[in-house]
Amino acid sequence: xxxxxxxxxxxxxxxxxxxxxxxxxxxxxxxxxxxxxxxxxxxxxxxxxxxxxxxxxxxxxxxxxxxxxxxxxxxxxxxxxxxxxxxxxxxxxxxxxxxxxxxxxxxxxxxxxxxxxxxxxxxxxxxxxxxxxxxxxxxxxxxxxxxxxxxxxxxxxxxxxxxxxxxxxxxxxxxxxxxxxxxxxxxxxxxxxxxxxxxxxxxxxxxxxxxxxxxxxxxxxxxxxxxxxxxxxxxxxxxxxxxxxxxxxxxxxxxxxxxxxxxxxxxxxxxxxxxxxxxxxxxxxxxxxxxxxxxxxxxxxxxxxxxxxxxxxxxxxxxxxxxxxxxxxxxxxxxxxxxxxxxxxxxxxxxxxxxxxxxxxxxxxxxxxxxxxxxxxxxxxxxxxxxxx
Ligand SMILES: Cc1cc2nc3c(=O)[nH]c(=O)nc-3n(C[C@H](O)[C@H](O)[C@H](O)COP(=O)(O)OP(=O)(O)OC[C@H]3O[C@@H](n4cnc5c(N)ncnc54)[C@H](O)[C@@H]3O)c2cc1C
Numbered sequence: 001x002x003x004x005x006x007x008x009x010x011x012x013x014x015x016x017x018x019x020x021x022x023x024x025x026x027x028x029x030x031x032x033x034x035x036x037x038x039x040x041x042x043x044x045x046x047x048x049x050x051x052x053x054x055x056x057x058x059x060x061x062x063x064x065x066x067x068x069x070x071x072x073x074x075x076x077x078x079x080x081x082x083x084x085x086x087x088x089x090x091x092x093x094x095x096x097x098x099x100x101x102x103x104x105x106x107x108x109x110x111x112x113x114x115x116x117x118x119x120x121x122x123x124x125x126x127x128x129x130x131x132x133x134x135x136x137x138x139x140x141x142x143x144x145x146x147x148x149x150x151x152x153x154x155x156x157x158x159x160x161x162x163x164x165x166x167x168x169x170x171x172x173x174x175x176x177x178x179x180x181x182x183x184x185x186x187x188x189x190x191x192x193x194x195x196x197x198x199x200x201x202x203x204x205x206x207x208x209x210x211x212x213x214x215x216x217x218x219x220x221x222x223x224x225x226x227x228x229x230x231x232x233x234x235x236x237x238x239x240x241x242x243x244x245x246x247x248x249x250x251x252x253x254x255x256x257x258x259x260x261x262x263x264x265x266x267x268x269x270x271x272x273x274x275x276x277x278x279x280x281x282x283x284x285x286x287x288x289x290x291x292x293x294x295x296x297x298x299x300x301x302x303x304x305x306x307x308x309x310x311x312x313x314x315x316x317x318x319x320x321x322x323x324x325x326x327x328x329x330x331x332x333x334x335x336x337x338x339x340x341x342x343x344x345x346x347x348x349x350x351x352x353x354x355x356x357x358x359x360x361x362x363x364x365x366x367x368x369x370x371x372x373x374x375x376x377x378x379x380x381x382x383x384x385x386x387x388x389x
Contacts, residue, residue: 013080042090076307171187172231187231194218244299250324251296317373
């Protein structure tokens with residue numbers, strides 16, 4: 001058993017580590033200042049210029065297949081890279097990627113949606129959640145009815161990431177009520193120009209998702225992604241595409257936070273001694289280090305199963321659940337070690353605290369991950385002996 005990195009993995013990881021340290025972390029004070037003033041941390045131009053800088057070194061379309069101009073990296077490498085990006089709260093991501101389900105587009109749709117998205121010319125959003133259907137995604141009611149060769153969409157979506165900025169949406173609508181999610185949901189590619197509108201939702205995070213409203217939005221049949229009635233499968237493919245990446249990013253944040261906590265513990269003196277000398281503080285650091293280590297291997301293991309081509313859902317759920325719960329415990333301890341300063345907006349700890357909270361909610365809540373894990377065990381799809389058998 002080899003827990004080491006290959007030369008290629010080490011090189012890629014080290015390049016990203018340096019990029020984050022040299023290009024991204026120096027932006028943190030300004031990003032924080034802007035966010036405190038209710039402005040976007042990074043402007044679109046700044047993000048694009050950082051992305052182009054990375055592109056010069058080949059970092060473009062990390063998981064985009066090589067025939068589409070991407071790097072086509074596997075899951076383990078992508079996870080390693082995501083951990084490094086997670087070491088900063090600056091909302092940076094490499095350019096050149098597109099939603100996995102856009103690859104199911106036909107040739108004409110690829111020209112209109114997939115390729116411009118990879119090129120960064122168009123932005124997409126994935127819209128399934130509704131006010132009455134979140135965890136229970138099969139309960140969606142947004143509908144599409146046929147009118148000649150067109151479809152007319154009516155309904156509301158909510159909490160849609162990027163919904164305010166998107167040029168088009170991949171929206172999931174019921175096209176056959178009797179069949180519902182089992183053959184009666186269809187995915188439509190709908191340009192904003194077709195008439196849907198978005199409304200910003202203020203959250204405790206630094207950016208807000210959107211509610212999308214469809215009122216008699218007409219789309220031609222050419223805009224159906226995949227097949228009529230097969231949309232729910234596409235939605236599940238989108239959600240399952242990389243659950244391990246969310247805890248990977250959180251892992252990087254936790255590493256950075258605990259480093260900050262160690263610095264604070266060594267320098268903050270109370271009752272004549274650095275607080276690092278107190279067992280209460282040491283135990284918080286020790287527990288955090290143990291959990292970070294456990295999370296690292298859960299994430300890399302889930303990514304490894306993805307790379308093996310096996311059914312990774314169970315292992316991804318385990319990594320996502322553990323990452324969500326533990327990252328929140330860790331950031332809470334780090335805030336505690338910083339005392340009153342941890343609670344202020346002078347330090348980014350409270351920012352991380354708010355951001356990491358989301359991990360327990362989106363792309364499947366803690367409870368839904370537990371439900372998946374338990375069901376797999378009870379039905380015998382997975383075993384507590386793990387993948388070693
Ligand atoms: C910032 C943000 C971004 C998002 N981005 C997107 C996006 O881009 N696209 C998109 O479609 N959606 C998006 N979502 C929606 C997100 O996926 C849902 O919020 C999430 O799935 C939970 O659904 P819900 O909010 O309706 O909660 P509910 O489903 O109403 O759940 C409420 C509570 O009940 C629990 N619960 C529900 N069912 C069970 C059960 N069977 N057993 C035990 N407990 C249960 C949940 O775990 C939760 O604690 C986003 C949400 C947020 C907050």
